[in-house]
Amino acid sequence: MDSLPTKNIPTKALVVEKPGAPFVLEDVILDEVRSQELLVEIKYAGVCHTDIVVQEGKMPIGSFPAVLGHEGAGVILRLGDGLKESGLVAGDRVMLGYCSCMECPACNEGRKGACNNIAMVNFAGARGPEDSPLRLANGTSIRGAFFGQSSFSKLAIVDYRAVVKYDGPVEDLSFLAPLGCGYMTGAATVLNVLQPKPSQTVAIFGLGAVGLCALMAAKSVPVAEIIAVDILDSRLEMATKFGATKTINGKQHDSIEAAIREVSQAGVDYIVDTTGLTKMINEGIKALGHGGTFAVVGTPRPGELAEFDALDMLVHCKKIIGITGGYCDPQAVSCSFGSAPALADLQKFIPRLVQMFRSGKFPIDTLSKTYPPTEIEQAMQDMKSGKV
Structure with a gap:
């Protein structure tokens, strides 16, 4: 069991104060982990174009300040009471993707990437627009649970719907993290x-x-x-x-x-x-x-x-x-769109991409570069310029 408090969990996160403001590393407080949530120590997080357009104010998320990040990867520290039969345990390595409502026609058909409510459950926060697991040290609420994770944070409260277990070395998460969104x-x-x-x-x-x-x-x-x-x-x-x-x-x-x-x-x-x-x-x-x-x-x-x-x-x-x-369910068997069987029908999709990487057909280790959190602005500039 981790030694962190059960609630009012202190950590650091990259906070965007308002649209167009830079990412600033600040002290933040996490709420307690709820039944269908996990506490994850984020080891790596990809920077996606979506994070940038939200930070620039070109895509609405409801309110600021906010903690973004939706290609996280790390290690489970704690699970909510409702996840005892989930097959996940503390210490598991995980990659984090997106959330889906699990109730709409698209989700029921297995096309969770095409969820009818994908904007609400990801951009407004997995807990809902009026409920965030994050706040500043002075008590100011922060828009969190972005894509069920807000992984630009050392510790993150993560919705179980965004979690994909990974059995490989934790070091590989440095280049596998973007599988949760962009690569997938x-x-x-x-x-x-x-x-x-x-x-x-x-x-x-x-x-x-x-x-x-x-x-x-x-x-x-x-x-x-x-x-x-x-x-x-x-x-x-x-x-x-x-x-x-x-x-x-x-x-x-x-x-x-x-x-x-x-x-x-x-x-x-x-x-x-x-x-x-x-x-x-x-x-x-x-x-x-x-x-x-x-x-x-x-x-x-x-x-x-x-x-x-x-x-x-x-x-x-x-x-x-x-x-x-990609219309797929990153955690489970993805749907086929057409008569021919997709690779995603035969395997869980993210693990399938990992298999393709191991076989040399998906050389994603050459696509990324690792930066410390304090250099996120440089990372974004390098991304925009094509250096990475």
Whole structure:
């Protein structure tokens, strides 16, 4: 049993005081662990683009100050009374993903990444918008339980729905932590939702962590052609290393559609957009071949509208689909989207990705760099610039 108090648990966390404010390492107090919650010592936490857009105030979460972070990984210190039969025990290593309501039609079908209430249970806090497990030392309430974890904290109260057990070395969590969101989302979009055939073509827009993992997944199929699009040469070079057959620097072309059709005259079968930029969405839809599918994975700004030629959509049988979390359940057997069995149907999805990493098909250890909490601003700048 840990030696921490049962409530009013002191720890340190990166706090954002208001939209646009920097992350500041502060003393905070955690509430007691409730029945369906765990106390986790966070060893590592990935920095996701979603954390940045929330910190910048471009995506609402209800209130500030807030503790963000939703790609945590660490060790269980304590379990709530309702988790005695969960198969988890203190000392277990865990990765942390997202929450789902467990009650809506999508959750009941196994598509927890497509939960009807995913925004409420993740962005408003797993306990609900008026109930947070965090406060400042002066008593000020902090928006917590972000994605059921708020893992930019040394200790975190975590909703059990976000927990995935990991049996490997704790040191590996330094590069496995982003499996909880970004890496899983990119890979599951390809393997669990789109399910391209070996004869088909895939284009990836945006080569951050999500895009590169989508690319690795497409390479693992393997598909006939992978077109990688970004504006940073460093990321395009990395895409080639991971299996892209053609790269396009968006800054060097007036039309992304034209650049893609120079490579694939008939258009491409699938496009995975991780940029969230409406310009890229508009260009991408035009670049689809007959029967092609455009997957919106990156987060557009609220209120921004994409445009498309409705007749072109009809005549060429094109499809647009929004995908959150690759539609998969990171803890259990994920759904198949279509008639062919997805890898996620055969294994638990995050453990499957770990297996792919071990076999050399998912080299995620080369994607990340570790920073101390005091250097989070530098980490975000390096992420934006393409250094990591």
